[in-house]
Amino acid sequence: MTARVLVAGATGxxxxxxxxxxxxxxxxxxxxxxxxxRAAGLxxxxxxxxxxxxxPAVRAAVASARPEVVVHQLSALRGSTAQGLEHTARLRTEGTAHLIAAAEAAGARRIVAQSIAFATAPHGGPVLTEDAPLHLDAPDPGWALTTRAIAELERRVLGAAALSGVVLRYGTLYGPGTLYHRGGxxxxxxxRGRLPLPEPAAGVTSFLHVEDAARAALHAVEADEVRGVFNVADDDPAEAAVWLPxxxxLLGAPPPRVVPAQLAERMLGWLTSHQLTAMRGAANDRIRRELDWKPATPSWRTRLAAD
Ligand SMILES: NC(=O)c1ccc[n+]([C@@H]2O[C@H](COP(=O)([O-])OP(=O)(O)OC[C@H]3O[C@@H](n4cnc5c(N)ncnc54)[C@H](OP(=O)(O)O)[C@@H]3O)[C@@H](O)[C@H]2O)c1
Incomplete structure (x- = not known):
């Protein structure tokens, strides 16, 4: 069945x-x-x-669109600045609240919202399901802000009184426009050989091509009866010791320089160091089962450096 769909973050x-x-x-x-x-070519x-x-602006805009389904793809991480982190946290808390209130007032029936699959606390695994706890007590203030904002977004989306809610926890995005694009x-x-490899590099990354992320949102829009939290990630979670070299x-670059893990945080910042040394991967069994989604690109190996 086709629907009237409003996409917030359509230019992203x-x-x-x-x-x-x-x-x-x-x-x-x-x-x-x-x-x-910003919508040129859209x-x-x-x-x-x-x-x-x-x-008020969100309420008026959503009212005029009269959507049945609202898709929330808002974030402000371009450039990865501290300001971007704070703006993104506000989009996930206040922005989500505004969208839900506006959607409910406009008579929408469903909301699909973007979250992240790599905000889990680094315990167990190395690949975790949606039931694993979020890293709410992360030692890095920026990451703690992020995980708490994610938790609030998810609570609001799943708790919306008049909407069925789906949270899509995307893995690490690659493809055009992302940090992992050749020019990202x-x-x-x-x-340029400027991202060193900590030793040991046991952090696990679950990658996701942007096109597969969009396909997951399409499935969530169309699966009217389904609600809940879903990891969206490829089938090939990989340790940094594997994917970075x-x-x-694939990029035709020299092998990454190896540095002791104790130096990684100072050299790379907390989050990148965490990704390479401690992060857990994300299992995609639930979305395969309940939303009938599977990655068209099952492994990052074929496309990470391709487009
Ligand atoms: N989820 C992840 O995996 C993840 C995590 C960390 C970093 N990244 C990287 O972050 C980059 C994506 O950057 P991004 O976060 O800026 O996402 P994006 O892909 O540019 O999408 C964000 C969307 O939200 C919109 N938006 C932002 N603030 C808004 C506001 N106040 N009101 C209305 N709309 C607003 C943007 O509009 P405008 O076009 O007007 O800006 C844009 O449409 C990629 O390089 C990705 O690799 C992704």
Whole structure:
């Protein structure tokens, strides 16, 4: 069944893949954007304008779109600055609250929201399910802010009184526009031999191609009766000791320099060091079973350096 779908964050990495995909499946898509000039080339059925942190503007924009389903793909991590982290945390807390209130007032029946699969506490595993606890007591203030905002987003989405809610916990995104694109911050660092490999490098990353992320959102939009939290990740969770040297090889770069794990945090910052040394992967069994989704790109090995 086709639906009227509002996509908040339509101009983002996932939104740009999702808008045409939803339209190709017959859905009527309204893009919610904060700056119309950012929507060049997007081609939704309709466009509404609001800053997600401005509750009255969101309410008016969503009311005029009359969506049945709201998709929340808002974040502000481009550039990975501290300001971006704080803005993103506010989008996940206040922005989510505004979207839910506006969706309910407009008579929508469903919300699908973006979360992250790598915010779990680094215990057990090495690959964890959706039932694993979030890393709410992370020692890094930025990561603690992020995990707490994620927890609040998920609580709000799943607790919305008049909406059925789906949370999609995306793995580490790669593909056009991401950090792992050749020209992205991590792609460029690896290509120049500037991302060292801690020893031991036992952190596990579950990658996800942007196109698979968009396909998961399509499945969630269409699976009306399903609600809950779903990891969205490929089938090939990999230790940094495996993926980082392979990524360098695929990029035609020299093998990463090996550094002692004790130096990693000082050299790379807490989050990258955590990713490479301690992070856990994400199992995708639940989304395969309940949303009939599987990755079209089952392993990062084929495309991480490809486009
Ligand atoms: N989930 C992950 O895996 C993850 C984690 C960390 C980093 N990253 C990296 O982060 C980058 C993505 O950057 P991003 O977070 O900026 O996402 P993005 O892909 O650019 O999408 C964010 C969307 O939210 C919109 N938005 C932001 N603030 C808004 C506001 N106040 N009101 C309305 N809309 C708002 C943006 O609009 P505008 O187009 O107007 O900005 C954009 O449409 C990629 O490089 C990715 O690799 C991803």
């Amino acid at each position: 990495v996932i939104g740009r893949a999702l808008v045409p995909l939803l339209r190709a499946h017959g859905h009527h898509v309204t893009a919610l954007v904060r700056e119309p000039s 081609d939704p059925d309709d466009l509404v304008v609001a800053d997600a942190l401005d509750a 911050a991590i792609g460029a660092a690896v290509a 392979e990524y360098a090889r």
